[in-house]
Amino acid sequence: MEMTLQLKSLADKITQLKDKIETEESTKHAFVLPFIHILGYDAFNPLEVVPEFTADLGLKKGEKVDYAIFQSGDPIIIVECKSWKEKLTVHNSQLFRYFHVTKTRFALLTNGIHYQFFTDLDAQNKMDEKPFFEFDITNLKESTINEIAKFHKSNFNVDNIVTTASALKYIKEIKKLISSELDNPTNDFTKHFAAKVYTGRLTEKVLEEFKDLVQKSLNQYISEKINDRLNAALSKETIKQQDEQIEIIEEDNKIITTEEELEGYRIVLAILRRKIPIKRIVYRDTQSYFGILLDDNNRKPLTRLHLNGSKKYIGLFNDNKVEVKTAISSIDDIYLFEKELLDTVALYETE
Structure with a gap:
């Protein structure tokens, strides 16, 4: 530390x-x-x-x-x-x-x-x-x-x-190679998959078509794996609150904001600043969790970071504003939930 x-x-x-x-x-x-x-x-x-x-x-x-x-x-x-x-x-x-x-x-x-x-x-x-x-x-x-x-x-x-x-x-x-292939699949990478599913001749035109298919398949697969983890967590969690309007008033001297929590907040900022101004993303630390809100509004929770226990969790919110906690190995795993965080912002903006 x-x-x-x-x-x-x-x-x-x-x-x-x-x-x-x-x-x-x-x-x-x-x-x-x-x-x-x-x-x-x-x-x-x-x-x-x-x-x-x-x-x-x-x-x-x-x-x-x-x-x-x-x-x-x-x-x-x-x-x-x-x-x-x-x-x-x-x-x-x-x-x-x-x-x-x-x-x-x-x-x-x-x-x-x-x-x-x-x-x-x-x-x-x-x-x-x-x-x-x-x-x-x-x-x-x-x-x-x-x-x-x-x-x-x-x-x-x-x-x-x-x-x-x-x-x-x-x-x-x-x-670096994986990142490059995800952004722009090479012919060799495309052939690896196309040859296993396409029975015809792999012409240049066919390969060009498969480049887009391979790229979409990979991105969808990664997204589905993340969603599977969320759904698995949802089935194990008991719904504790339907309405997140309750503020827990705690003594300031009992709340210690750690550098790890602030680093997690900075990661969330980095993800969401492309869609909304960073001044709209506010954190509130409590004894139970480190909360990040939209517009400093308790009715608009973006995520909750549970980092002070023996295991770390990120809490994300579904369409009903119910928190779903998922275990993470380190705060770097927050990057894996980029889509869910952006979807939560989109939900509030639609409202």
Whole structure:
């Protein structure tokens, strides 16, 4: 929780200050060093963080990498920084040259906003061209913070990180492919399904027709799976209230709004702001749940987040305004209920 708050604070600081930061050096001091501090390393201790780190590169002398983070006398992460205005490109990076002449297994390329972590999954002692882990610090999810925490000084374990690095790398690439295929199915992807259901010859014209069919089928399937979960939950839940007009008045000092609840609220905002102004989406925290309302009106509940127990739930509302609770593994699962949230807004707008 402490790291979550620190990262959120740094993200807010970056959003406020970035337009005033003009140079790479300023980016280092304002954005990168605070991140290194959040990882538990003392930037003012030369035994932990070495700026302008130099290693023997054979004939190429005098080249330096911006920072090297040390543990037990050995560099464990080398860091190359760019200005926040620059896009990250690993080509021609000094990280490649430094990686194989130091004992480190991890290299970090960053502009203070975007972070890319590299290791040597493809060939031992040779830095991979693609990062196994990357993120935008101004748009962090709970699962990403959990991965960042593995690099904290108190948690750092080379073997543990390398073990999960391969999975992270391929999961990231597979998710990109899935997203791309959902948006615009390729011929190979379309053929995979069309060949199993179409008995005729797969001409270019037929494939073009099937691209649309495959895309619609996939989106409908995902939507139906979500609806199945809602219906299953509905059959297990007892209807507790028909009219959500009752306000529960509770003492302020008994209500603690957590960062996780606020992050859930921000996810709901991100989903609904495309349809309605964000000023119409208001939260009210109670001892029992974290409620999100339309127009600050108890008769227009959008969702309820139940995050303080041993299990997490999201409460959604059907056409009769009856809450249906569904278990979620993390607040990131809120994204799975985009359609239901938008349908709820549409219901109230119709009224």
